[in-house]
Amino acid sequence: MAGPPAVIWGREVEGLLRYRELVPRLEEALGKFSSRDPAEVIQPGRTTVPLQKHHGFMGLMPTYMENKGVLCTKFVCFYKREDGSNLPSTQATVVLLDPEYGNVKAVMDGELITRMRTAAVSAISAKLLMCPEAEVLAILGTGAQAMSHYNVFTEMFSFKEVRVWSCKGQGSERFCRSVSGPVTVCVSAEEAVRGADVIVTVTRCTEPVLFGQWVKPGAHVAAVGACRPNWRELDDVLMKEAVVYADSREGALTESGDVILSGAERRQPCSNPSEWEWKMQCPAQLVFDQWEAKSCKS
Numbered sequence: 001m002a003g004p005p006a007v008i009w010g011r012e013v014e015g016l017l018r019y020r021e022l023v024p025r026l027e028e029a030l031g032k033f034s035s036r037d038p039a040e041v042i043q044p045g046r047t048t049v050p051l052q053k054h055h056g057f058m059g060l061m062p063t064y065m066e067n068k069g070v071l072c073t074k075f076v077c078f079y080k081r082e083d084g085s086n087l088p089s090t091q092a093t094v095v096l097l098d099p100e101y102g103n104v105k106a107v108m109d110g111e112l113i114t115r116m117r118t119a120a121v122s123a124i125s126a127k128l129l130m131c132p133e134a135e136v137l138a139i140l141g142t143g144a145q146a147m148s149h150y151n152v153f154t155e156m157f158s159f160k161e162v163r164v165w166s167c168k169g170q171g172s173e174r175f176c177r178s179v180s181g182p183v184t185v186c187v188s189a190e191e192a193v194r195g196a197d198v199i200v201t202v203t204r205c206t207e208p209v210l211f212g213q214w215v216k217p218g219a220h221v222a223a224v225g226a227c228r229p230n231w232r233e234l235d236d237v238l239m240k241e242a243v244v245y246a247d248s249r250e251g252a253l254t255e256s257g258d259v260i261l262s263g264a265e266r267r268q269p270c271s272n273p274s275e276w277e278w279k280m281q282c283p284a285q286l287v288f289d290q291w292e293a294k295s296c297k298s
């Protein structure tokens with residue numbers, strides 16, 4: 001009989017995860033996912049259950065990597081409510097199973113894993129797509145994702161300035177206290193993004209906060225927050241002007257309100273894969289993984 005699963009919670013996860021190890025692992029996993037070889041990665045689109053009464057959703061995210069012998073699933077709950085709760089608006093649990101017998105090997109707190117995984121994937125997209133001379137990073141949002149994005153982007157790249165903005169200044173003070181480097185707090189999203197080389201959108205808004213007319217040509221946008229088909233962070237102008245990339249065409253077309261509602265033109269998969277084999281190209285330059293979007297305005 002299999003022994004009880006290891007339980008890896010909070011601080012223990014914190015002590016184990018480092019971007020310098022996570023980023024190369026994720027790059028490898030993204031490459032395998034893009035190869036569409038079922039022995040490498042099987043990752044169906046996520047199943048999402050609305051928690052209407054609580055203004056939230058539960059997503060079930062299973063993955064199997066046969067060659068690596070990894071079978072796992074994440075359960076993630078995310079909420080839109082503003083009830084003053086101290087609990088994070090995104091909570092997750094990761095369950096690791098033995099693929100041979102199905103017994104549970106480990107149960108892990110997935111909150112930090114979600115924060116770090118998401119930010120690391122945005123940073124990987126920037127590594128591949130942003131202009132190498134990028135100097136200014138702008139982050140829209142000041143919550144958990146904003147902090148993890150600040151951490152990995154400043155660890156991996158040398159920006160001269162990092163700007164941050166949040167709706168009604170919410171959370172800006174806490175953000176500045178929590179991050180370990182310099183940051184400029186902006187009074188409007190426009191002020192934050194004008195002239196920025198890299199823009200990260202990590203808000204919980206459902207209407208556009210980032211407008212194409214503010215974004216400088218060649219800027220790289222990692223649009224993370226609008227992960228429901230009726231949520232937006234980017235306006236139609238940006239979506240139509242940029243070039244859109246996705247590593248899961250299906251995921252982007254099922255979950256990304258920015259892709260679905262903007263009516264951005266869809267082209268056939270490109271035949272010149274870079275390090276990842278991008279599966280979708282649109283006139284705007286946006287990268288979408290199953291749960292997020294990144295863009296580069298051409």
Ligand SMILES: NC(=O)C1=CN([C@@H]2O[C@H](COP(=O)(O)OP(=O)(O)OC[C@H]3O[C@@H](n4cnc5c(N)ncnc54)[C@H](O)[C@@H]3O)[C@@H](O)[C@H]2O)C=CC1
Nearest residue numbers: 089141142143144145167170202203204205224225291292
């Ligand atoms: N693509 C992905 O893989 C992931 C996406 N997300 C999504 O990213 C977003 C941010 O997540 P967290 O940082 O964990 O949330 P959070 O609750 O910690 O932070 C949300 C931020 O958005 C701001 N905000 C809320 N309403 C706004 C509005 N109307 N306009 C502008 N700003 C507004 C808040 O002031 C706060 O700064 C959420 O929508 C979440 O669902 C989260 C994790 C992974």
Ligand SMILES: O=C(O)C1=NCCCC1
Nearest residue numbers: 076077078090114227291
């Ligand atoms: O982990 C993810 O992927 C999430 N996507 C949407 C919002 C919650 C977390």
